[in-house]
Amino acid sequence: MTDQSAATDRPGAVPADPSAVQDALVEWYEADHRSYPWRETTDPYEILVSEVMSQQTQLDRVVDAWEDFLDRWPSAAVLAEADRADVVGFWTSHSLGYNNRAKYLHEAAGQIVQDYGGEWPRDPDGLSDLMGVGPYTANAVASFAFNNGDAVVDTNVKRVLYRAFDVPDDDSAFETAASVLMPEGRSRVWNNAIMELGGVACEKTPDCDGAQCPWREWCSAYETGDFTAPDVPTQPEFEGSRRQMRGRVISALKEYDELHLDDLGPRVRVDYAPDGEYGREWLRGLLDDLASDGLVDVEESDGETVARLQR
DNA sequence: GTCCCGTTTC
DNA sequence: GAAACGGGAC
Structure with a gap:
């Protein structure tokens, strides 16, 4: 048994x-039920944008960002043509956090155009091949766009x-x-x-x-009367974290387009000092990580190090 | 301070 | 299987 x-x-x-x-x-x-604009569409692109945004942010904060995003990049084809820097800049200026996800969305749009000829996969398995789309998002998009998903587990x-x-409290049991x-056959209404x-x-x-x-x-x-819930891991403190500093780098580079290390540093940490603990070496490490994430370009010119958002 | 939360990368 | 990844609401 x-x-x-x-x-x-x-x-x-x-x-x-x-x-x-x-x-x-x-x-x-x-x-x-609560009314959200993405509940009024079955366009897979619009659904994907809403899902990627709301993976990380309370729904009420996503509404404006979603509408602005679709005004600016109304289709996967248009987004695929955008500069990465503009998408990441949009993300950070709308306080959406997790800039990697702006990159994933941009890449997924490119996949739809390049690999699928603009035809969206209609099932969770196909959707999972898109960058940034894991099990949850694949089922959500398959459900809300095509009424063709499995049960979501978030x-x-x-x-x-x-x-x-x-x-x-066990993933396979859930x-x-x-x-x-x-x-x-009712994944759209059920998962909602x-x-x-x-x-x-x-x-x-x-x-x-x-x-x-x-x-x-x-x-x-x-x-x-026992309303215990499965444990959610407690997150490390954000204030002063590397994550906070990464966010500041992106914001500064959105504002200034291009910055030398010593101009960028003070915008990231008030205690930045070129030769101090939080100086060029530290900042360079932060930038190298952002560069390998595909978010920032770091260039040497005339012995000076310059950073900008990756195009 | 606590809560929110799925995907990628290693 | 664990760590990294954001910033706002309360």
Whole structure:
């Protein structure tokens, strides 16, 4: 007997016949949900942009950036022609963080044009070949653009399954449970609905009654009052971190186009001193990492080191 | 200070 | 399997 079949013997496990649970969630979602502009489109490019942006940022902060981005680069073909520097500059000036992802999006647009002749793959497996598209994003784009995805498993979904059905904190268990729950052929509405549930009713601090969670009658956590959620790793401090310094380099190079080391340094650290602990050597190391990430170009001219955003 | 969070790279 | 990757909201 497998663990999974043992789990179905306990109250709170994923129901063998999930149709009641499915109907309740879909009805709840369709009756009322947060409105986001990317929920009004099925264009895979527009969906991909929204997914890449919202992997890293609260949804309310993504709306303006998404609209501005699509105004400026309305299609994969247009984005593919853009300068990398402009895409990365846009990213940082909209406070989206993770500049590598601007690069991935730019590269993915290039792949669509070069490798796919402008024809988007329509399934998660094909979409996974795009740069920056992992399992979550592949299923999200396949679902929201083509209604052709598998069940998404993000931290919202994990939290919901862990609480409602006592799914153990284990990736393959989440995968199986999410897949069993999803109604066949309805990935678009289902994946929207289950993530909405995690986003408004089953957050870290749950709001079961306030959000009128449709799963209260089946939910293990609602029954027991134990709203423990899977652990999320605590992140190292950002203030003073290398990540913060990288962000400052990108911002400064967006503003000034091209800077010598000693002009850039003070914009990255107020205590920059060419020969100090945080001096040329340190800055050069930071720039070399950014260069190998494909974000920055470092050039020697007349014995001076100059940095700019990579085109 | 704490929370948010998926993908790439090694 | 772990580390690196951002910056704003609260």
